[in-house]
Amino acid sequence: MSLEIVQVYQSLLGIYGDQGNTKVLQKRAEWRGIDTKVTWVEPGQPLPETGDIFLLGGGEDGAQTAAVKALKADGGLHRAVDRGAVVFAVCAGYQILGHSFGVGDADEPREGLGLLDVTTTRGPRRAVGEVLHRWIGRFGDDAWISGFENHGGYTHLGDDAQPFAHVEVGVGNANDGTEGALQGTVVGMYPHGPVLPRNPALADWLLELALGHELDPLYLPAHDALRRARLAAVRA
Numbered sequence: 018m019s020l021e022i023v024q025v026y027q028s029l030l031g032i033y034g035d036q037g038n039t040k041v042l043q044k045r046a047e048w049r050g051i052d053t054k055v056t057w058v059e060p061g062q063p064l065p066e067t068g069d070i071f072l073l074g075g076g077e078d079g080a081q082t083a084a085v086k087a088l089k090a091d092g093g094l095h096r097a098v099d100r101g102a103v104v105f106a107v108c109a110g111y112q113i114l115g116h117s118f119g120v121g122d123a124d125e126p127r128e129g130l131g132l133l134d135v136t137t138t139r140g141p142r143r144a145v146g147e148v149l150h151r152w153i154g155r156f157g158d159d160a161w162i163s164g165f166e167n168h169g170g171y172t173h174l175g176d177d178a179q180p181f182a183h184v185e186v187g188v189g190n191a192n193d194g195t196e197g198a199l200q201g202t203v204v205g206m207y208p209h210g211p212v213l214p215r216n217p218a219l220a221d222w223l224l225e226l227a228l229g230h231e232l233d234p235l236y237l238p239a240h241d242a243l244r245r246a247r248l249a250a251v252r253a
């Protein structure tokens with residue numbers, strides 16, 4: 018069993034440290050005896066046709082526009098989604114998966130990749146701070162998602178995208194009580210942190226989505242302590 022994880026355009030979508038998500042997926046797969054390959058792709062290089070999970074992180078408005086241009090020219094992300102690969106995108110990465118997003122103070126519209134039925138326009142105030150969300154369809158302690166949001170764009174979901182979570186603390190998609198979007202195997206959400214070290218159940222869920230089967234539970238006390246500390250901080 019092996020898994021190829023693809024870190025997409027770290028030079029453009031890497032300013033929030035979201036590449037930590039890639040490391041978490043890699044380690045949690047390896048700890049279950051699954052071989053992993055991590056492929057880092059920069060604009061101008063082809064996305065691998067063999068990737069199982071593609072990760073996109075946060076970035077600035079100009080970088081988002083450049084990322085869309087390069088991803089459209091390559092076409093590999095669309096082909097990956099067509100063959101059922103998982104895409105996990107945070108913040109700027111989430112916004113560019115949609116139909117359109119606004120950039121700059123003037124909220125100039127830019128065309129997105131159209132892989133999620135969402136649109137993003139500039140909101141009334143920048144959303145900055147610790148967040149707490151409740152994962153829709155999950156129960157128990159694993160359903161709590163903690164992270165850090167920092168975005169000026171507000172994202173509105175169309176009929177084909179399901180909200181990923183309910184907002185307990187923070188702005189989320191558009192101060193409308195929802196956070197993130199899920200459409201088939203494409204997942205977008207706002208929390209940085211990075212989000213996966215703080216929320217291991219989310220990491221395992223992404224791995225299971227990519228592998229097509231359940232994984233044995235993995236209990237690591239240090240990770241549990243980090244998770245509890247972050248949840249306590251945002252609830253305080």
Ligand code: GLN
Pocket residue numbers: 033074075076077078081107108109110167168169170171
């Ligand atoms: N530039 C986008 C916004 O402000 C995304 C920011 C981010 O990735 N944190 O909405």
